[in-house]
Amino acid sequence: MKIIYFKVFFALCLVNIAQTNETLKQIHILFRHGERSPSSSYPNDPYKDYKWPGLGYLTNKGKYQMYNLGIYLRSLYNNLLGPYYWPSIVNFTSSYADRCLMSAQLVASGLFPPKDYQIWNPDLLWQPIPIHYLPRTQDNLIAMKTKCPKYDKEFVDVHNSTKVQNYNTEYTNIYQYLTENTGMTVNDIETVESLYNTLEIQQLNNLTLPQWVNSSIMSQMKIIGAQNLAIYSETEYMKRMKGGFFIKTVTDLMQKALNGSNTPSINLYSGHDLTLVHVMRALNLIDTIKPEFGASLVIELHNNSEIKILYINKWNGNSEEQTLEECNNPCTLEKFIKAFKAVIPLNWEEECQLNISETLLNGEHLCFLRLIL
Amino acid sequence: MNLFCSIEIAILFGFFTFCSALNDTLDAVVVVFRHGDRTPVRPYNNDPYKNKSYWPADWGMLTNTGKQQHFKLGQYFRQRYSNFLPQEYSGKDIFVRSTNVDRTLMSAESNLAGLYPPVSKDIWNNNILWQPIPIHTIPENMDAVLAAKKPCKKYDYLYERLLKSDFIRNINHMNHDLYAYLTRYSGDSIQDLTHLEYLYNTLSIEALYNYTLPDWAQKVYPKKMLFSVGLSFTLATYTPDLARFKIGPFFNELVNYFINRTKTNQESEYYAPKFLMFSAHDTTIANLLNAMGAFEPHSPPYTSTIIFELHKSAEQAYVNVFYKNTTEARPITIRACTFNCNFDKFLEILKPITVSLDMWESECNSLWLLNNYWNVYLLLVILFVAVICIITLSLLIKSRAKRSEVNLYTQLPNEEYA
Numbered sequence: 001m002k003i004i005y006f007k008v009f010f011a012l013c014l015v016n017i018a019q020t021n022e023t024l025k026q027i028h029i030l031f032r033h034g035e036r037s038p039s040s041s042y043p044n045d046p047y048k049d050y051k052w053p054g055l056g057y058l059t060n061k062g063k064y065q066m067y068n069l070g071i072y073l074r075s076l077y078n079n080l081l082g083p084y085y086w087p088s089i090v091n092f093t094s095s096y097a098d099r100c101l102m103s104a105q106l107v108a109s110g111l112f113p114p115k116d117y118q119i120w121n122p123d124l125l126w127q128p129i130p131i132h133y134l135p136r137t138q139d140n141l142i143a144m145k146t147k148c149p150k151y152d153k154e155f156v157d158v159h160n161s162t163k164v165q166n167y168n169t170e171y172t173n174i175y176q177y178l179t180e181n182t183g184m185t186v187n188d189i190e191t192v193e194s195l196y197n198t199l200e201i202q203q204l205n206n207l208t209l210p211q212w213v214n215s216s217i218m219s220q221m222k223i224i225g226a227q228n229l230a231i232y233s234e235t236e237y238m239k240r241m242k243g244g245f246f247i248k249t250v251t252d253l254m255q256k257a258l259n260g261s262n263t264p265s266i267n268l269y270s271g272h273d274l275t276l277v278h279v280m281r282a283l284n285l286i287d288t289i290k291p292e293f294g295a296s297l298v299i300e301l302h303n304n305s306e307i308k309i310l311y312i313n314k315w316n317g318n319s320e321e322q323t324l325e326e327c328n329n330p331c332t333l334e335k336f337i338k339a340f341k342a343v344i345p346l347n348w349e350e351e352c353q354l355n356i357s358e359t360l361l362n363g364e365h366l367c368f369l370r371l372i373l
Numbered sequence: 374m375n376l377f378c379s380i381e382i383a384i385l386f387g388f389f390t391f392c393s394a395l396n397d398t399l400d401a402v403v404v405v406f407r408h409g410d411r412t413p414v415r416p417y418n419n420d421p422y423k424n425k426s427y428w429p430a431d432w433g434m435l436t437n438t439g440k441q442q443h444f445k446l447g448q449y450f451r452q453r454y455s456n457f458l459p460q461e462y463s464g465k466d467i468f469v470r471s472t473n474v475d476r477t478l479m480s481a482e483s484n485l486a487g488l489y490p491p492v493s494k495d496i497w498n499n500n501i502l503w504q505p506i507p508i509h510t511i512p513e514n515m516d517a518v519l520a521a522k523k524p525c526k527k528y529d530y531l532y533e534r535l536l537k538s539d540f541i542r543n544i545n546h547m548n549h550d551l552y553a554y555l556t557r558y559s560g561d562s563i564q565d566l567t568h569l570e571y572l573y574n575t576l577s578i579e580a581l582y583n584y585t586l587p588d589w590a591q592k593v594y595p596k597k598m599l600f601s602v603g604l605s606f607t608l609a610t611y612t613p614d615l616a617r618f619k620i621g622p623f624f625n626e627l628v629n630y631f632i633n634r635t636k637t638n639q640e641s642e643y644y645a646p647k648f649l650m651f652s653a654h655d656t657t658i659a660n661l662l663n664a665m666g667a668f669e670p671h672s673p674p675y676t677s678t679i680i681f682e683l684h685k686s687a688e689q690a691y692v693n694v695f696y697k698n699t700t701e702a703r704p705i706t707i708r709a710c711t712f713n714c715n716f717d718k719f720l721e722i723l724k725p726i727t728v729s730l731d732m733w734e735s736e737c738n739s740l741w742l743l744n745n746y747w748n749v750y751l752l753l754v755i756l757f758v759a760v761i762c763i764i765t766l767s768l769l770i771k772s773r774a775k776r777s778e779v780n781l782y783t784q785l786p787n788e789e790y791a
Contacts, residue, residue, distance in 0.1 A: 060496075063498070063504070067498060067501075098507040105505035105506075117437075120440040128479035128480075129482075131508065132510065133510065134511075138515070
């Protein structure tokens with residue numbers, strides 16, 4: 001009897017999975033690159049001269065992770081993906097960074113191993129899949145590094161805000177501890193984050209860390225690191241200019257799909273931890289988080305215009321459905337756009353501009369105007 | 374005579390192979406290639422094969438054959454540069470750039486799969502002997518270097534003038550009947566060389582895939598179209614001016630890279646890898662060759678490659694340029710500079726068709742002042758100065774006029790009196 005119940009339950013689960021998959025219209029998957037080598041070191045680092053493949057470079061472990069993330073994503077979306085790679089329905093966009101470009105290629109190879117007529121080399125079950133990206137200075141979608149003067153000004157304000165000042169008072173002891181042990185001045189949360197990144201990678205590569213690095217300091221540093229990532233989207237305006245642009249891009253494509261226009265149904269974005277934090281904070285999904293390697297956010301659009309959001313917390317994690325407080329039961333695209341109106345920019349470039357008086361007081365223009373006057 | 378010729382050629386080739394075997398002087402390599410086999414970019418209106426089911430991939434996409442071709446070309450590079458390019462991949466050795474088009478991005482990936490099969494510690498998965506290698510690209514409308522599609526008003530103006538020149542008018546006149554014939558049967562409007570080339574391209578792919586061409590097409594393809602097709606590839610760089618705007622930024626990149634490589638590590642301006650790879654189109658190949666005066670009008674085939682090799686010995690630096698459109702890379706002569714072209718001479722030859730990006734940008738838009746802050750300021754200053762000039766001038770004239778009025782009033786009568 002038990003077995004029968006179990007079987008029925010199992011069958012229902014399967015049906016459920018199949019159903020959700022069949023109603024899928026479009027997906028957007030944003031993932032963090034795989035494990036990388038450290039991009040910085042500290043004076044007392046015992047592994048200063050350790051032979052990494054390069055600074056901030058995707059490691060072999062990172063390659064393996066991203067390939068497997070691709071395989072996992074295929075298991076989730078097998079129906080939507082279909083058996084063959086078809087360029088017109090798949091779009092890969094990446095950050096400019098080499099580790100992201102490489103991660104994208106690897107996810108692609110896990111997602112679309114060639115089958116049947118697509119096998120071009122029987123000895124190599126891989127096929128080339130194009131990865132697009134924008135120059136770093138023009139990319140406000142993934143790297144989010146396009147110049148935005150008003151944002152920059154607001155960021156400076158946040159840095160001088162009581163909240164950040166309070167962090168500094170709160171962490172005085174930690175700063176001191178780290179300064180003593182690392183041999184470099186640690187006096188802000190940004191330095192703590194970058195130090196944490198280096199130590200975490202060394203730990204992941206089974207390098208024995210110095211005595212002073214205990215699990216308690218590591219977990220404290222991780223929290224501080226997450227707080228540092230969060231201050232880049234501290235205010236609503238900042239969310240609007242960073243994660244908001246990503247959300248706008250996604251909802252625009254979803255609208256197109258529902259209107260019956262030709263848009264890729266599978267959209268992948270290869271980015272950084274900060275990209276994920278920006279988007280998830282704009283959606284009010286999290287307050288602070290330090291995404292792991294290969295962590296992924298999936299935004300699904302279903303035929304009935306329903307939106308579902310899943311988070312995979314690391315390359316080998318499980319997908320977990322996320323509930324949006326602002327939009328649920330069901331969350332349709334229309335409701336979604338309304339709910340997040342405040343963080344969806346209407347005209348990104350315009351909204352980045354300082355108003356006239358601020359512009360005139362800004363750097364080079366001021367000099368020149370003085371010269372004229 | 375023939376025998377003598379072939380012996381001579383054999384000796385020459387032997388010499389060249391010998392030279393390229395002497396890799397110890399080789400200092401930098403730049404390759405530019407066309408993508409591999411693809412499906413037609415778009416079928417013509419009356420195309421019997423315009424149904425997608427005739428083709429293994431979407432329109433304009435790289436096919437399996439194309440992937441294999443580039444994989445082989447990558448293996449060719451691996452063999453040719455086995456002593457030069459380490460087997461293990463490092464971003465410090467090679468930089469890859471592609472136009473932002475699926476088939477060129479995919480060609481570059483396939484090529485790299487052949488050039489860098491993972492060995493020893495590059496192997497990350499024993500079941501897939503492939504490794505990811507970053508390929509850099511930039512949207513076409515921003516790309517003045519490789520895609521050469523960044524808008525340039527000056528170029529468009531010059532090109533327009535070429536199309537209206539007597540020479541092109543005569544060609545079109547001569548082709549009048551052919552255009553009419555092709556338009557009538559293909560259902561596409563064929564009024565110029567460029568559109569004739571597009572049609573030729575589609576027909577040639579269909580022929581390549583062993584599809585029987587319609588009777589009307591067989592009467593003109595390929596023979597009657599060949600001359601026009603070859604000519605069409607020269608148009609974009611027909612005059613030195615056109616060439617400079619079209620491909621000048623690329624030569625600028627090439628020249629700066631080579632100059633940087635000829636310097637010692639301390640002197641060089643930036644770290645430059647030893648191998649640059651550019652993945653592009655038939656037009657890129659034709660433009661480069663034609664700009665260097667080494668183009669024999671033809672349609673550059675799939676995977677056709679231009680290779681620039683910089684050699685550096687104790688005494689001098691020199692450049693060898695090859696064109697590989699078959700299995701062999703043939704050395705080409707650039708404006709009378711033959712094999713082992715002295716580097717300074719090479720620079721001298723390229724100078725008239727080289728232009729920095731800044732120069733290019735300003736020259737392209739020289740007629741259109743109002744497109745950035747600085748120009749607005751400049752205009753404001755000019756206006757300001759102009760207004761001041763006008764005011765002072767008018768004041769001056771006024772006072773002069775007054776004075777002369779007075780003078781007139783007083784002097785004339787005096788003269789009359791005199």
